[in-house]
Amino acid sequence: MVTQSNSKRPMCPSCSKPARLCLCTRIKTPNLENSVAIIVLQHSQEKKHPLNSARIAQLGFKNFNLVSITDIHFEAQFDIRLLEESDRHDLVSSEVCNHGFNLISGCPEDSDCGRFLEDSDEKCSNILDGRKPVLQPEQCLGHDESVLSFTLGKKAATSCIKSCSMPQLQLKKSDLEQILGSLEAIDALKNGFVVKKLQKRQLNGGLEYEEFKEFEIVVPPGSILLFPNERSVGVEKIDFKVKNLIVLDGTWGKAKRMYKENPWLKVLPHLKLDLEKPSLYGEVRVQPRAGCLSTIESIVYAMKAVGEDSEGLDDLLDVFQSMVQDQRQCKADKLSKVS
Numbered sequence: 001m002v003t004q005s006n007s008k009r010p011m012c013p014s015c016s017k018p019a020r021l022c023l024c025t026r027i028k029t030p031n032l033e034n035s036v037a038i039i040v041l042q043h044s045q046e047k048k049h050p051l052n053s054a055r056i057a058q059l060g061f062k063n064f065n066l067v068s069i070t071d072i073h074f075e076a077q078f079d080i081r082l083l084e085e086s087d088r089h090d091l092v093s094s095e096v097c098n099h100g101f102n103l104i105s106g107c108p109e110d111s112d113c114g115r116f117l118e119d120s121d122e123k124c125s126n127i128l129d130g131r132k133p134v135l136q137p138e139q140c141l142g143h144d145e146s147v148l149s150f151t152l153g154k155k156a157a158t159s160c161i162k163s164c165s166m167p168q169l170q171l172k173k174s175d176l177e178q179i180l181g182s183l184e185a186i187d188a189l190k191n192g193f194v195v196k197k198l199q200k201r202q203l204n205g206g207l208e209y210e211e212f213k214e215f216e217i218v219v220p221p222g223s224i225l226l227f228p229n230e231r232s233v234g235v236e237k238i239d240f241k242v243k244n245l246i247v248l249d250g251t252w253g254k255a256k257r258m259y260k261e262n263p264w265l266k267v268l269p270h271l272k273l274d275l276e277k278p279s280l281y282g283e284v285r286v287q288p289r290a291g292c293l294s295t296i297e298s299i300v301y302a303m304k305a306v307g308e309d310s311e312g313l314d315d316l317l318d319v320f321q322s323m324v325q326d327q328r329q330c331k332a333d334k335l336s337k338v339s
Contacts, residue, residue: 015055016048021326023056026319029312031062036245036308038063038299039217043250043258044070051281051327053296053320054249060296060316066249067215072154072261074200074209077162079146080264083192083218147188150176156261180266189267192221197262220244225268226302227259232272235305240269242306249295273301280321296320 010019017023024030038061040054047068058066149162159176166188179185196216200209222243246268248255259265279293293301297320300313 015059017055021323023319023323024059026322027056027059028315030059032060032310032312034061034063034303034308034310036063036242036303036306037220038065038303039219039244039246040064040066040249040295040299041069041246041258041262042066043248043254044068046250046254050330051294051324052249053294053323056296056316056319056323057299060312060319065217067217069258069262070199070214071257072152072156072199074202075151075153076200076214076261077149077151077198077211078262078264079196079198080148080189081146081194082189083194083220147193148179148185152261152263155257156263159263176263180263186267189219190221192219192223194218195264219246219268223268224271224306225265226271226273226298227255227265228272229259229270231266232270234272234274238269238271238306245299245302245306247295247299247302252292271302271305273298273305275301277301280317280324294320 011017012019012022012024015023038057040057042052042054046052046054054066058064145165146163147166148164151160151162152158161176161179164179166185194216197214198211199214200211202209220243222241223246224238224242224244225246227248246265248258250258273293275293277293279297281294296316300317303310303313
């Protein structure tokens with residue numbers, strides 16, 4: 001199926017690409033049965049980038065969630081509560097996922113399905129179908145009260161702890177960085193937790209603000225964050241079975257800001273990929289340094305590293321390579337028109 005965008009170009013509702021560049025038919029094995037779940041935290045400005053590769057992961061994996069993350073411009077509050085044991089084995093979820101697509105139906109929630117063109121490829125409408133139902137945060141039997149609640153100011157320049165009910169952290173509760181970086185916090189949250197983010201936004205450019213829930217994510221036990229920093233280790237040093245992979249999607253600068261403005265990520269084990277492979281991006285999107293890969297490349301290599309050997313992983317890289325080639329051709333066409 002295709003629909004019309006504001007630019008009047010026919011667009012595919014599943015991959016959000018122009019119909020002539022649709023990725024859906026290129027996915028040889030959509031909805032791969034991945035045993036390691038994937039959560040992509042995507043910077044809100046990354047969604048519409050023509051080389052955004054998270055859309056390939058969205059089409060390619062069945063056990064997948066995408067959460068849109070916005071910068072903190074005023075103030076954000078984070079509430080963390082523990083999971084009950086009965087929920088620790090369930091799937092992850094969020095209220096904001098898959099670019100507004102319902103994980104089960106695959107239909108854009110804010111679109112008029114009657115506007116889809118009848119002669120479009122049926123595969124586009126079904127490629128997101130058949131996904132596993134996901135556990136909603138409100139279905140979890142987690143503790144009613146937050147074990148940790150804190151606020152962050154603009155760009156995370158300031159922080160304030162509102163409450164901390166974990167006894168093992170009482171002596172450290174005056175410093176958020178100290179709490180989240182402590183072995184006690186890591187141990188307390190390793191069996192799974194739910195994190196909720198509330199944001200404040202300005203109303204009509206005035207002095208009044210309203211609060212809204214940006215996301216609520218179930219982080220199950222066995223979760224790991226793919227992010228290279230001084231805390232990251234290679235896969236050979238991971239001493240537990242990885243069940244859930246969390247990936248940041250955005251430019252390197254945006255990824256670092258998301259990491260800083262979501263300090264709950266610091267309680268997770270950090271994974272780095274020791275690869276010398278150049279990115280398939282080539283010259284069409286500048287990488288800040290060697291070893292920086294696209295989101296889909298990072299996911300595929302990380303999944304292989306943690307033991308996910310689903311057939312079809314390399315096919316997703318082929319789709320990404322074809323998308324890069326599309327962009328390269330678009331650039332060449334524009335240059336030829338100018339000359």
